[in-house]
Amino acid sequence: MKMQEHADIRNLLLRISQSDQLAFRILFRAYSNRVYGFALRLTRNAITAEEIVQDIFMKLWINRESVSTIEQFSAYLFTITRNHTFNMLKKVAIEATAKNNLSKELSEAHRDTEETILYRESQRILNEVISNLPPQQKLVYSLCHNEGLKYEEVAQRLNISRLTVKTHMQQALRTIKSHFLSLGAVLAWLLN
Known part of the structure; x- marks a missing residue:
């Protein structure tokens, strides 16, 4: 300079x-x-x-x-x-x-919230379907899924054959599956 x-x-x-x-x-x-x-x-x-x-x-x-x-x-x-x-x-x-970390956390929280809502709604629908099952199917389903009993244990408790327990469970599961499949088809149709 x-x-x-x-x-x-x-x-x-x-x-x-x-x-x-x-x-x-x-x-x-x-x-x-x-x-x-x-x-x-x-x-x-x-x-x-x-x-x-x-x-x-x-x-x-x-x-x-x-x-x-x-x-x-x-x-x-x-x-x-x-x-x-x-x-x-x-x-x-x-x-x-x-900002990136916050965005990830909010995204995860949003996803967790969505999953919680979907889970609760699925549980509500499942409970509704189960409550509409015939009494014997409802009882067998409840003993197997809610109490965790095996078919042999349910058969002994209800004094019915293991094959009858299996048949009731298959029918209950078929009804539940059918209900969710038809609900899924309706939702897919509504969303498109």
């Missing part, structure tokens, strides 16, 4: 430290394009680079009382631009990660 240019910048910085807005505008015009170009190379995003320019010069104005002590203004300006840009990129990365 030439001696005169260095003296001009030192003079501008001194005037800015005394709240001279004209001096600040001159400095902004002289360096904003350089800061923008540097920030753009780092971020590869024009809007973010413009925000960085605004942030950097706003910081300079806010801390104007201390700018007169800066010896190498260009180096200082690019150092604070680099640091600010990296902090901004880090913040954006953290926010993106948090």
Whole structure:
């Protein structure tokens, strides 16, 4: 940097430290394009680079009382631009990660909620179908599925043959399956 240019910048910085807005505008015009170009190379995003320019010069104005002590203004300006840009990129990365994690959690919660609703509705329909089974089929189904008894145990408890238990279970399951299949067909038709 030439001696005169260095003296001009030192003079501008001194005037800015005394709240001279004209001096600040001159400095902004002289360096904003350089800061923008540097920030753009780092971020590869024009809007973010413009925000960085605004942030950097706003910081300079806010801390104007201390700018007169800066010896190498260009180096200082690019150092604070680099640091600010990296902090901004880090913040954006953290926010993106948090947003992605939140999105996953909400998606899982939504899926869990849907699964819970579907399960409850399926249970309600199943209970309704079971309640409409003939009494002996309902009893056999209940003993096998709800109490976990084997066909032999149900046969002994009800004093009927194992084959009769098997027949009642097959009929009950056929009725349940048929009901769910017809319900599925109706739902498929409604959704199309």
